[in-house]
Amino acid sequence: MRFFAMGFRGFNFAFVMLLTASAGLAGVRVEERTFSTSGPPRLKIAAYRGAITVESSEGNEVRVKVTATTPLEQDAAARALGRLQLDWQQEGNVVTLKAANPRETRVRFLWQDDNQLDVSITVTVPRACSLDLASGD
Numbered sequence: 001m002r003f004f005a006m007g008f009r010g011f012n013f014a015f016v017m018l019l020t021a022s023a024g025l026a027g028v029r030v031e032e033r034t035f036s037t038s039g040p041p042r043l044k045i046a047a048y049r050g051a052i053t054v055e056s057s058e059g060n061e062v063r064v065k066v067t068a069t070t071p072l073e074q075d076a077a078a079r080a081l082g083r084l085q086l087d088w089q090q091e092g093n094v095v096t097l098k099a100a101n102p103r104e105t106r107v108r109f110l111w112q113d114d115n116q117l118d119v120s121i122t123v124t125v126p127r128a129c130s131l132d133l134a135s136g137d
Contacts, residue, residue: 027077031086032065037093040128047099047135050119056127062095063124064088068117080117097121 035041037060045052045064057063070080087098101117125131 027070027072027074027081029068029081029084030065032063033088035062035064035090035095036060037062037095039093040130041126042094042130042132043123043125044094044096044132045099045121045123045134046097047119047121048101049116049136050099050121052133052135053120053122054131054133055122055124057124058126060126061124062126062129064095064097065122066097066099066119067122068119070117084117084119 039060041060041062043062043064066086068081068084070077072080083101083103085098085100085102087096087100089096099119099121121135
């Protein structure tokens with residue numbers, strides 16, 4: 001397990017890079033955030049790709065977990081995972097996540113699909129949460 005620190009819009013964030021050996025090396029980046037709200041929350045997610053899974057919970061916390069994987073080898077995996085841009089924000093009871101990857105949102109050739117990240121987002125929200133979810137997939 002390796003920890004890398006990278007700058008993003010003036011803020012430093014750390015992400016975990018797990019390298020495993022299964023049909024070659026693969027990279028994984030996992031980021032989680034928990035947001036407390038004073039009332040029923042509203043969650044907005046705009047992701048350029050990937051599945052979004054919603055789970056319900058009690059209380060007023062919103063938990064969001066983003067997992068990105070790539071089959072690329074170590075150095076290429078670190079570069080590919082580092083390009084994933086996550087913009088987390090909270091204003092009052094509204095929580096927003098924007099997930100973007102400028103390199104993957106332009107025209108690509110079919111043989112370049114191996115360079116794409118597999119992104120999945122899991123959210124745990126109160127039953128009274130309002131959801132506004134969008135994914136490019």
